[in-house]
Amino acid sequence: MAGGNFVHRVVSYLVNEVLVEGLANSRTFQRFAVKTSKSMEEISSMAAKKRQEIAEQVKEMSRNFESKNH
Template structure:
């Protein structure tokens, strides 16, 4: 009988998760939040990629400067 509590917990957890997912999926405010967050993450990723390219170019320039000496 030790496994009975685990099964009941899994069933309750599943039901709560289903209710939560359904309510969030149908929530207009959560959808707006998700879209805004997604756009912000995408913008930050683009900024980070540009900075990475700039840094790589600077490192290339620095290494060429020291190579020429």
């Protein structure tokens, strides 16, 4: 049982090393990673802007509501 676990760990390590090296040296994967990173940054930026816009709208609505009730 223990020998099988050891062999599994060695094979898993070797596959991971080959996979990581292969992806690290792949131009296609590098382009994919850069595009994905840029897309995530853009989405994050758009979300922050939208969150700010909504916060400002809520403040304005709150002011309008308060001024109508006083």
